[in-house]
Amino acid sequence: MSSSRKLVAILLGGALIATATAWAGDTTTLTPPGQAGDHNSPKYYKGIVSQKDLQVWRAEGDGNGKLAQYKPATKIGYYKIGTTPTAAQIAGWTIAVPPSGQNLPAGSGTSDKGATIYANNCAMCHGGFGEGANNYPALVGGVGSLGTPGPEKTVGSYWPYATTVWDYINRAMPFYAPHTLKPDEVYSLTAYILNMNGITKSAWVADAKSVPLVKMPNRNAFNWKDPRPVTHNIACMKNCVSASSIKITSNALTMNLTPRLTGPVDHMKGGK
Amino acid sequence: MTKPNRRDMFKLGAAAGATLIAASARAADTAPAAPPADNSWSDSLGRPVDDRPYGRPSKYESSVVRRYIPWLSPTRLADASFTPLQDQPGIITSNGLFFERYHAGVPSINPAEFRLMISGRVKKPLLLTLDQIMRYPSVSRIHFIECPANGATEWPAAQLNSLQLTHGMIGCAEWTGVLLKTILDEVGIYPDSRWVLPTGSDGAHMDRSLPMVKCLDDCILAWGQNGEALRPEQGYPLRLVVPGWQGNVNVKWLRQIQVGREPWITREETSEYSELLGDGKSLGFTWVMDAKSVITFPCPEKPLTQGPGFYEIRGLAWSGRGKVKYVDVSLDGGVNFQRAKLDNPILDKCMTRFTLPWWWDGKPALIQSRVTDDTGYVQPTIVQKHKFWGKDPVYENNSIQTWQVLADGKVNNVQLS
Numbered sequence: 001m002s003s004s005r006k007l008v009a010i011l012l013g014g015a016l017i018a019t020a021t022a023w024a025g026d027t028t029t030l031t032p033p034g035q036a037g038d039h040n041s042p043k044y045y046k047g048i049v050s051q052k053d054l055q056v057w058r059a060e061g062d063g064n065g066k067l068a069q070y071k072p073a074t075k076i077g078y079y080k081i082g083t084t085p086t087a088a089q090i091a092g093w094t095i096a097v098p099p100s101g102q103n104l105p106a107g108s109g110t111s112d113k114g115a116t117i118y119a120n121n122c123a124m125c126h127g128g129f130g131e132g133a134n135n136y137p138a139l140v141g142g143v144g145s146l147g148t149p150g151p152e153k154t155v156g157s158y159w160p161y162a163t164t165v166w167d168y169i170n171r172a173m174p175f176y177a178p179h180t181l182k183p184d185e186v187y188s189l190t191a192y193i194l195n196m197n198g199i200t201k202s203a204w205v206a207d208a209k210s211v212p213l214v215k216m217p218n219r220n221a222f223n224w225k226d227p228r229p230v231t232h233n234i235a236c237m238k239n240c241v242s243a244s245s246i247k248i249t250s251n252a253l254t255m256n257l258t259p260r261l262t263g264p265v266d267h268m269k270g271g272k
Numbered sequence: 273m274t275k276p277n278r279r280d281m282f283k284l285g286a287a288a289g290a291t292l293i294a295a296s297a298r299a300a301d302t303a304p305a306a307p308p309a310d311n312s313w314s315d316s317l318g319r320p321v322d323d324r325p326y327g328r329p330s331k332y333e334s335s336v337v338r339r340y341i342p343w344l345s346p347t348r349l350a351d352a353s354f355t356p357l358q359d360q361p362g363i364i365t366s367n368g369l370f371f372e373r374y375h376a377g378v379p380s381i382n383p384a385e386f387r388l389m390i391s392g393r394v395k396k397p398l399l400l401t402l403d404q405i406m407r408y409p410s411v412s413r414i415h416f417i418e419c420p421a422n423g424a425t426e427w428p429a430a431q432l433n434s435l436q437l438t439h440g441m442i443g444c445a446e447w448t449g450v451l452l453k454t455i456l457d458e459v460g461i462y463p464d465s466r467w468v469l470p471t472g473s474d475g476a477h478m479d480r481s482l483p484m485v486k487c488l489d490d491c492i493l494a495w496g497q498n499g500e501a502l503r504p505e506q507g508y509p510l511r512l513v514v515p516g517w518q519g520n521v522n523v524k525w526l527r528q529i530q531v532g533r534e535p536w537i538t539r540e541e542t543s544e545y546s547e548l549l550g551d552g553k554s555l556g557f558t559w560v561m562d563a564k565s566v567i568t569f570p571c572p573e574k575p576l577t578q579g580p581g582f583y584e585i586r587g588l589a590w591s592g593r594g595k596v597k598y599v600d601v602s603l604d605g606g607v608n609f610q611r612a613k614l615d616n617p618i619l620d621k622c623m624t625r626f627t628l629p630w631w632w633d634g635k636p637a638l639i640q641s642r643v644t645d646d647t648g649y650v651q652p653t654i655v656q657k658h659k660f661w662g663k664d665p666v667y668e669n670n671s672i673q674t675w676q677v678l679a680d681g682k683v684n685n686v687q688l689s
Contacts, residue, residue, distance in 0.1 A: 045534065057534050060557060061466025063485030068463065070488055073453075076396050076460035081407050085399040090391045093528050096469055096479060098536045125346075135346035147552025158554075159542050168539035171477045175349075178376065178475040222546065224535075224556035230660040231652035235600060235644045237609045245689065246605045246638070248676070250429035252572075252685035257425075258433045259342060261573055262335045268342040 044100035048161075048212055056224045097167040101212030104166065107183035108207035111200070114192025117185050121174045130154075130196050140196045143217050156197025160222055162214035166190045166206075187211075333359075338369060341425070341437055349377040350476075352419060354440030357566070357588065358573040362615075363414070363623040365443035367498050372505045373419055373441070375540075376475030379525050383509040388493070392469070392531035395460030402495065402509050408450040408458075411492060414622045416590045418442040418561045419519035420545060423669035426654075427661075430687045435571035438673070438685060444590070444623040445506075447513045448496030453488045455529070465531045469538075470512045473527035480521045480545075481535035482514065486559075490515050490621075493526070516592030516621035517559040518667075520545055550662035563651050564670035565589035565599050565626070565643035576681035580634030587612070588623050591645035596624035598644045603630070605638035605674065605688055606653070612641070637677040638688070654687055 045054055062068070097103050119128070125136040132138030142152025155165055170186045172178050181189070191206040200206075200214060252258065260266035305311050329336065338353040345351040352373040355365055372378075383402045391397040422441035425431045432438050452468075461484065468487045472478040482491075492513040495502060502508040507524025514521045520540060535541070547555040567587040570576050576583060589596045595618055600609035612626040626641070643651045654671040661668070676686040 049534075054534070058466060061483045061485070061533075061535070062464075063483065066485050067466060067488075070461075072457040072460070074457050077458060079408060079458060081404045081458075082398045082400040085389050085391060085397050089399065090389065090397060093389050093471075094391060094530060095477070096471070096530060096536045096538070098532065098534060100534070137346075146548060146554075147550070151548055151552070153543065153548060155543075158548070159539075161537050161542075164537055164539055164542055167536075168543075171479075171539075172376065172475065175347075175376070178477070218554075221552060222542075222554045222556040226555065226558050226560070228558070228560070228562065229649055231656045233642075233650040233652045233656055235598060235609075235642065235650050237600065237611075239607060240609070241606055243604065243607050246607070247689040248686045249689050250431075250687045251676070252430040252433035255429070255431050255433070257343070257431050258437065259339065261339065261434055261436065265337060265339055266342070 044102055044212075048101075049099055050220060053220075053222070053224055060224065095167070095171060097163045097170075099161040099163050099212060101163050101208060104163070104208035104211060105183040106208065107187055108205050109184050109186070109188030109191050110205055111188070111191040111195035111202045113184075114188035114190070114195075117181075117189055118192050121181075122189070125175065130193060139193050143197070146218065146221070154197070155193055156199060156217070158218050160216055160219045162190065162194060162199075162211050162216055165193060166211055336369065338372060339436055339440075341432070344425075350375050352421070352441055354436045355443050356436045356573075357440050357442075357568050358435045358571050360568065360588075363444050363588065363617075363625050364498060365445055367445070367500065367503050367506070370443035370445065370497075370503065370506060371419065371441045373519060374474070374476075375478050378504050379474045380504065381473065381509060381525060386509050386527075388510060388526060388529065390455060390459050390529045390531075393462055393465045393533060394456075394531050395462070396458075398455070398459050405450060405493060405510065406495060408454050410448060410450050412446055412448040412496070413490075413492065413515070414444065414446045414617075414619055415513060415515040416442055416444040416561075416621065416623050417513070417519050417522050418564075418590070418592075420558070420561065420667035423671070424666050426671075426685075426687075427666070427669055428664045430685045433572045433685050435566065435568060435573055439566045441519070442590075442623075445498045446496075447492055447494040449492040449494035449510075449513070452491040452493055452512070452529070455493065456484075456488060456531075459531075461531060464533050467532050467535050469528075469530040469532065469536050470521075470523040470526060471528040471530065472507075472523050472525045474525045478520070478523055478540060479536065479538050480523060480540055481538065482521060482559075484531075486514065486517070514559075516561060516594075518545060518561060521559060545667065547661070547665050547667050549660075549665070558668055561590075561592035562668065562670045563589070563591035563593065563596070563643045563645040563649050565596075565641040565651060566673045567601070567639055567641050567675060570639070570677060570681075570683045571675055572683050572685055575683045576632060576677065579681070580632050583630050583632055585612070585628040585630050585639065587626050587641050589626055589641070589643040590621070590623045591643065591647075591649070592621055593649065594646040595620055595622075596643055597646045597648075599624075599626040600642045600644075601626075601628045602640045602642070603637050606640055606642075606672070609642065632677075634679060636679055638686070639675050639677060640672050642672050655689065 126139050127133040130140030139155045142154045142157030145152045169189050187206040194200040195202055259268050336356050336359040340353040355369050355371040386402045388400045419441035426438050466484050468482045469479055494513045495510050510526045511524040512522055569586040589599045599612040601612050602609045612628040615625040618624050657671045674686050674688050676684045
């Protein structure tokens with residue numbers, strides 16, 4: 001049972017005891033790095049996230065300095081509603097792992113161990129070699145294909161940070177039984193998937209220190225700053241284009257892809 | 273009941289397919305049940321009050337349902353269904369018809385066991401029950417929510433001959449809840465608390481990083497939707513509403529609001545909901561849904577069935593950046609446009625209804641609508657979109673839709689050069 005499962009059990013068991021911590025009021029002390037509540041302190045990004053991406057993230061997050069003008073409408077704890085969660089409750093529900101790797105739990109895993117877990121829990125959907133099966137996503141392949149006419153987006157070719165692989169497996173897989181894997185198993189599966197993609201060697205050991213340092217092939221190909229507007233149409237009213245230049249380039253009627261649109265829901269052939 | 277009446281005619285039409293509806297409707301005008309004769313429902317008693325304590329539509333509306341594209345996803349547990357916009361008369365989407373998008377199916381949540389945790393880089397973490405959340409000062413606002421993949425199938429070519437399946441991953445509702453800012457004020461943030469991570473309690477624990485400035489602006493922790501509690505499909509008992517932004521950031525079945533200094537770069541903002549461009553580079557964060565409009569009548573599902581004459585062109589427009597300013601309608605594939613009439617209310621990040629009277633001469637036509645929002649942004653053509661986004665991306669297809677009206681009144685989805 002993962003820590004989040006345990007916490008839910010506590011909540012459901014009615015053991016949610018209001019820790020009657022008095023409101024501390026407004027305090028400006030910063031949480032020291034590494035403590036619960038500071039899972040992505042900037043110093044942990046050195047050598048992992050490019051300076052350029054970090055700057056964009058900060059500007060996006062605080063609206064290019066707008067956050068400095070923020071004025072709370074009320075004092076902290078003004079309404080005196082709710083309780084303060086315990087450290088254990090916060091730790092149990094805080095599962096997100098940012099690129100810094102903070103919040104990765106203790107434990108480790110290898111590709112060898114991952115292969116067995118994968119065969120038993122993942123291969124039926126994602127294919128024996130991560131090639132995907134029955135329309136379920138492929139986890140392997142496509143490196144070098146992204147700029148070509150047939151791009152293949154997979155964990156290996158597309159995902160910028162290996163921490164996301166750990167986070168997502170821990171968060172959502174296996175699909176039919178999420179939150180049932182132990183940290184060592186998630187580390188092993190991460191190692192196996194990275195190894196199948198040729199990103200890490202078979203002897204590589206995945207743990208809280210090594211996962212954030214993996215150089216994913218596509219790490220620097222993301223532009224995190226929204227470039228829009230990138231189209232500049234004008235609200236022309238008369239003779240906007242010449243009538244003779246208008247040609248129908250495609251017509252959905254001829255494509256034969258549309259399910260039936262009246263009567264009961266059409267699952268088409270081979271529907272789910 | 274011996275005489276065929278209007279009701280039977282409709283039944284026949286529905287059973288035999290859309291093309292017959294026209295014929296049966298016309299036949300009904302001359303059917304024996306027409307005035308001065310009475311219909312059966314006029315000569316008998318109807319159902320009593322509270323016969324259906326929770327009401328539902330007329331049985332003759334049974335074709336008005338959410339539909340999905342069976343070849344799109346491997347499983348309906350991580351899939352989307354579409355709002356039947358062709359049957360949505362105004363700007364509000366019925367709760368039972370609001371499009372769905374799940375990553376691990378719809379959870380069934382007992383509100384008594386629900387908890388929301390606000391934690392991370394805040395001064396005073398907070399744990400709230402649903403009843404406690406409902407005590408805070410509240411707001412009620414009408415906003416659309418649109419999936420960025422709305423229209424994804426139409427990027428390379430006109431592929432689906434349907435308004436519902438090309439534009440239906442959108443819904444518009446009145447959302448009631450507490451502003452996220454109220455709660456963030458309550459827990460206290462630091463000057464470097466720049467990012468917020470809402471997480472769902474569904475099996476996928478769906479999560480997206482959001483900039484603090486947006487969270488302090490207009491985001492709502494919503495429990496109410498159009499006159500009732502949120503539907504389970506929409507996140508019961510609590511969802512985040514992020515007005516004007518991609519559907520997936522409006523996290524449903526909320527369980528945690530985590531605050532941090534940097535974004536988390538989750539699977540849903542890399543593998544999904546990022547845009548791979550033709551040169552191999554990708555756009556990471558494209559949160560805002562740009563202005564878009566579409567004609568909802570006529571459309572492939574609602575052809576012109578009564579021959580030449582008067583029709584009212586009707587449609588919906590919206591912008592994730594503000595209000596709809598104008599909608600212009602073309603009947604000739606974009607050569608000339610006329611300004612449509614906008615119906616009130618015209619609200620921020622909300623659907624706006626437009627109409628244009630049309631005396632159809634019975635000749636083929638290529639009809640389009642084009643919205644301009646109050647930032648001055650004008651909805652682009654698909655050709656303009658392709659120039660930057662490439663031929664086969666997934667998200668953010670807000671291009672002008674062309675419906676081809678044929679001389680027989682049938683309507684097809686086409687794309688123009």
